Amino acid sequence: MVNYMEYIILDLEFNGTYSKHRHKFVNEIIEFGAVKCDEQMNIIDTFSELIAPQIAKKLNPHVTALTHITLDELKESRNTFSKVVSKFRKFLGDGVLLTWSNSDILVLMENYHYFFGNDKLSFLKYYVNLQKYCERALGYSDKAHQLGLSACAETLGITFEDDSLHRAYNDAELSALCFKALYDSELLKQYLYVCDNDFYRRVTFKNYNICDLKDPGIDKREMYFNCEVCGRRALRRSKWRLKNRSFRANFRCLRCHKDFEGRITFKQCYDHVSVTKKIAELPPKKPNHTEQHGNEQ
Numbered sequence: 001m002v003n004y005m006e007y008i009i010l011d012l013e014f015n016g017t018y019s020k021h022r023h024k025f026v027n028e029i030i031e032f033g034a035v036k037c038d039e040q041m042n043i044i045d046t047f048s049e050l051i052a053p054q055i056a057k058k059l060n061p062h063v064t065a066l067t068h069i070t071l072d073e074l075k076e077s078r079n080t081f082s083k084v085v086s087k088f089r090k091f092l093g094d095g096v097l098l099t100w101s102n103s104d105i106l107v108l109m110e111n112y113h114y115f116f117g118n119d120k121l122s123f124l125k126y127y128v129n130l131q132k133y134c135e136r137a138l139g140y141s142d143k144a145h146q147l148g149l150s151a152c153a154e155t156l157g158i159t160f161e162d163d164s165l166h167r168a169y170n171d172a173e174l175s176a177l178c179f180k181a182l183y184d185s186e187l188l189k190q191y192l193y194v195c196d197n198d199f200y201r202r203v204t205f206k207n208y209n210i211c212d213l214k215d216p217g218i219d220k221r222e223m224y225f226n227c228e229v230c231g232r233r234a235l236r237r238s239k240w241r242l243k244n245r246s247f248r249a250n251f252r253c254l255r256c257h258k259d260f261e262g263r264i265t266f267k268q269c270y271d272h273v274s275v276t277k278k279i280a281e282l283p284p285k286k287p288n289h290t291e292q293h294g295n296e297q
């Protein structure tokens, strides 16, 4: 790795549209916004470009509502994707690219593929998913919900105008402020990827919940629950059942006589399986009509 690093935080706005030509939906990029930081996290350069759509004839109402960008503005830019990418690659140089969650880099790859027929961003050397980095740096542990950019900024006491969000440059700048507040060069090393073939396999990998108990990704030793009250290992009293892609079974704490439902999910990620456990009230028992009493006839 080079001795001196520049960090380029990129945010994109895009417009989902149907390409009749390719018979598929494309998230066509309409705006690039980026800031460049030095190693002390000072903003040393900025990048902001609109792109006139080449696939879409109009903008989605929700894109207009979110960004307040008009089609006329985009057309006035006279920019094509190709022109802006070529400017951006000069701006990026050999620096590290950071985006908030990997959706923007996936959209960039999608557009790159659409316009240039290439799956890989040939100019990209290093990449960091800033959302994952900030989640870790903040000790954010909610596996069910990803940390939003504005929530992260609020946690860090960084103030911003609500109106200014959802424009590429503003989001990139806010991401950079979050990054600066949480900058830790040692931690960053764990999140910095060299953009080789393995990186592209990783970034395009779609996580999924394992639904087959025989799947080798399932570690049966994880399939236990402790009582929420006394912390003791609870006794499983039913077979595992699959519901909403989680395995569920009835448990009882023999000490507290407490019954509960244990729910466990195994999420297959690119290079590991992420296990989540939850304790819930048991589903209410269905009325049992075969019992002796209660027959009123």
Ligand SMILES: [Zn+2]
Residues within 6 Å of the ligand: 227, 228, 229, 230, 231, 232, 253, 254, 255, 256, 257, 258
């Ligand atoms: Zn107990």
